Structures are given as structure tokens and as C-alpha cells.
Amino acid sequence: MTDIQGAVRALTRAREAREPCPPLRGSLLSSGDIESAYEVQRAQVRDWLAAGHRTVGAKIGLTSPAVQQALGVFQPDFGVLLDSMAVPDGAEVDPARLLQPKVEAEVAFVLGGDLPYERVTSADVIRATDHLLPAIEIVDSRVADWDISIVDTVADNASSGLFVLGTTPRRLRDVDLRLCGMVLEHAGEPVSVGAGAACLGNPLHAVAWLAGTLASAGDPLRAGDVVLSGALGPMVAVTPGAAYEARISGFGSVRTCFA
Numbered sequence: 001m002t003d004i005q006g007a008v009r010a011l012t013r014a015r016e017a018r019e020p021c022p023p024l025r026g027s028l029l030s031s032g033d034i035e036s037a038y039e040v041q042r043a044q045v046r047d048w049l050a051a052g053h054r055t056v057g058a059k060i061g062l063t064s065p066a067v068q069q070a071l072g073v074f075q076p077d078f079g080v081l082l083d084s085m086a087v088p089d090g091a092e093v094d095p096a097r098l099l100q101p102k103v104e105a106e107v108a109f110v111l112g113g114d115l116p117y118e119r120v121t122s123a124d125v126i127r128a129t130d131h132l133l134p135a136i137e138i139v140d141s142r143v144a145d146w147d148i149s150i151v152d153t154v155a156d157n158a159s160s161g162l163f164v165l166g167t168t169p170r171r172l173r174d175v176d177l178r179l180c181g182m183v184l185e186h187a188g189e190p191v192s193v194g195a196g197a198a199c200l201g202n203p204l205h206a207v208a209w210l211a212g213t214l215a216s217a218g219d220p221l222r223a224g225d226v227v228l229s230g231a232l233g234p235m236v237a238v239t240p241g242a243a244y245e246a247r248i249s250g251f252g253s254v255r256t257c258f259a
Contacts, residue, residue, distance in 0.1 A: 002028075002029060002030055002033060002036045003028045003029070004036060004039050004040055004043060005043070006028045007024050007028040007029055007040045007155055008040055008043045008044055008047075010022075010024065010028060011024075011040070011044065011142050011155065011156055012044070012047075014099070014142035014143075015099075015142055018096070018099060020099055020100065020141070020142055020143055020144035020145070021142060021143060021144065022143070022144060023143055023144075023147050023148065023149070023152050024037075024040075024143070024151060024152050024155055024156075025149050025151045025152055029151050029152075029155060030151075031149065031151060032150075032151065033151060034077075034150060034151060034154055036151075036155075037150070037151045037152075037154035037155040038154055038155075040154075040155035041079065041080070041154060041155055041156075041157050041158075044157060045080050045157070048082060053082045053083060053084050054082065054083050055080055055081065055082060055083075056081050056082065056083050056086065056224075056225065056226055057080075057081040057221075057225040057226035057227050057228070058078050058079065058080055058081055058210060058214070058221070058225065058226075058227055058228075059078065059079050059080075059081055059137065059158055059160055059163070059227070059228040060076050060077075060078050060158075060206045060207070060209070060210050060227070060228060060229055060230045061076060061077045061078065061079065061153065061158040061159065061230065062075070062076045062077050062150070062153075062230075063076050063198075063199045063200045063206050063229070063230030063231065064198055064199070064230075064231060071148075071149055071150050071153075072149070072150075073150045076200065076206060076209060076210070076230065077150060077153060077154050077158050078158055078210055078213065078214070079154075079157040079158025079159070079160040080157060080160070081160070081163065081226060081228070085160065085161070085162045085163055086162070086163060086164075086165070087138070087162050087163065087164045087256060088164070089164055089165065089166055089167050089254055089255060089256075090255045090256070090257070091164075091256065091257075092256075092257050092258070092259050093138065093162065093256060093257065093258050093259065094259055095240060095258055095259055097161075097162065098138065098140045098161055098162070098238075099140055099141065099142060100140060100141050100145075100146060100237075101138050101139070101140050101161055101237075101238040101258075102138070102139050102140075102235040102236060102237050102238060103136055103137070103138055103139070103184065103235065103236050103238055103244050103256070104136070104137050104139065104184070104192065104231040104232075104233065104234070104235040104236070105134070105135070105136055105137075105182045105184045105192065105194070105231065105232050105233060105246035105248065105254075106135045106136070106137055106199075106203075106228050106229055106230060106231055106232060107132055107133075107134065107135065107177065107180070107196065107199075107203045107229050107232070107248065107251070108132065108133040108134070108135040108163075108165055108226055108227065108228055108229070109125070109129050109132060109203070109207050109226070109227040109229055110129070110130050110131050110132070110133060110169070110224075110225075110226055110227075111128050111129060111130060111221060111222070111223050111224060111225045111226075111227065112128065112129065112130030112131075112223055112224075113127065113128035113130075113223050114128065114220060114221065114222050114223055115128050115211035115215065115220055115221040115222075116215055116220040117211070117212065117215055117220075118212055118215045118216045119212055120208040120209075120211040120212040120215070121208065122202075122204045122205070122208055124208065124211070125204050125207045125208050125211065126172055126204070128211075128221075128223075129172050129207075130223075131169040131170060131171060131172075132169065132170045132171070132172055132175065132251065133165045133166045133167075133168070133169055133170070133251070133254075134165075134166035134168065134246060134247075134248045134251040134252055134253060134254040135163060135164060135165050135166065135228055135246075135254060136163070136164040136184075136244065136246050136254050136255075136256050137160075137161075137162075137163050137164075137228050137231070138161040138162040138163065138164070138238070138256065139159045139160065139161050139235060140159060140160070140161030140162075141153070141156060141159045142156050143156060163226075163228060164254055164255070164256045165226070165254065166251065166252055166253065166254035167254075168251060168252035168253075170250065170251055170252075174250065175250040175251065176196070176250065177196045177202050177203050177204055178195075178196045178197050178201070178202045179195060179196060179197065180195060180196045180232075180248055180249045180250050180251065181193075181194075181195050181248070181249045182194045182195060182196075182232040182233055182246065182247070182248045182249075183246070183247050184233060184236065184244060184245070184246045184247075185244065185245050185246075185247070186236070186239065186242050186243070186244055187242070187243070191236045191244075192233040192234050192235070192236050193233050194231070194232040194233025194234070195232060195233075196232060198231070198232050198233060199229055199230040199231065199232055200230065203229035203230060206229045206230045207227050207229050210227065232248070238258055239258075240258060241258060241259070242257065242258055243255065243256070243257035243258075244256055244257070
């Protein structure tokens, strides 16, 4: 049942034609075959790099126990961040770049050192982190109606879309990552609330997991990488023409809007 290239073609067509494709599981990929899903992801990344893009970091998904339970998994997943995915703080997003966008607020880690270890501790992450930024991830799915399993989302680069980084860097020692509160607002009204503890108990734990996972695969996190550590609250479907602002206690805020 596994058809790596068929899955790559389906996702590429969906992205280029702006028409979501049916779920990959059960047709092009076997349900539960996460390794094949990552091979689909890697094949797309190779295509993007060949087209002139560059990687700037990684994102972590499925950090919420509730979301993991909904998908029937007990582990996070990850995707690759490209330079073309970055949106300046407060800039307007062209909806033509996306299919089914949703937004969520996160803490972004910007690394000042490499993390080449297969067993990564929180102390390793603390030592390697240069600074933190508030972030909005604009997630997207090339799979119709967000009808995804972990296989579908992993193959689709962990449902990556775009990301917005704030411009108020903070040192890790100056914030409480576990207790930092988050509110995501639309038109001044809260549409999502949460805290650092919603992200695997602490965003540090999520980054440590990612660093060890990538090092084990021979592609470790490096100095300069941006890591989106996972949602602090529920993601919210984008309303056309809407503006969103995420405020994270101790971090300041970050904004984006949609044409």
C-alpha cells in the first residue's frame, strides 16, 4: 500500500492547484506507518531545497495530550521550517498562499549552540538557547477538511503553513516557561487561551524531544535554528480579513492579519 512518490505528488498537486487532496492513509500510505510518512516529508523537503529554498529550523506538533488522544498517538511530531514560510510581525498574509489556515500561539526558541546529542536534557536545551520569541504559527493542511491522522499530518510536513516571529527577544532565565499565560485575540476578543504547561508540560521538554529525535536521525539542530515548540492553546480557524494578536506573559506580543 505504501506509495511514497504517489503521496508526494498528491500533496504537491494540492499545494500548487490550491485544491486539498483526500487523506493519504489507507490509499497511498498504510495507517500507522509513520516512518513512510516522514520519508514523504523528507522527499518534499529535498524538492524545496532543490528549488532554492533553505531550511531555517523546525516545528513541533501534537504537543497537547488532548490532540494526541484525538489522533490516537502518544508522541509529538515535527516538520521543517523554510525561509519562505517566515512572515514579518504584523504583516498581512495573502490567503492565496494557504488552503485551510488556522492560527495558534507558541514560544519560539532561537538556538545559539548545536544540539547534537541523542539523549538531550533540559539543561542542554537551556545552554544551547540564545533567546526566545513570541510566535504565531499559521498551520495549514493539504488534506481535505483537515481529515488527518498522524500519518497524514507528518507526510504533510506536520501541517506547516507559515510562521510569524515577534520582535521582543527574551532570555530564558527571565521567563517561566511552564506558567507563562497566553491569550490569542481577534478584534480584541480572546479566541484561544493557554499556558506553557499545555506544551508537553513545558516547552523545554518539547525542544529536548525534538533535538534528540533529529540527532538520532543524523540531522541535529544547529546554532541559528528557530524551533516552534508547540501550541500553548487550541488552534483557531482563520476568518478572512481578520487580525490576530498573541500575548504571552513575559514575552510581549506578536501579530498577523489576513487580506
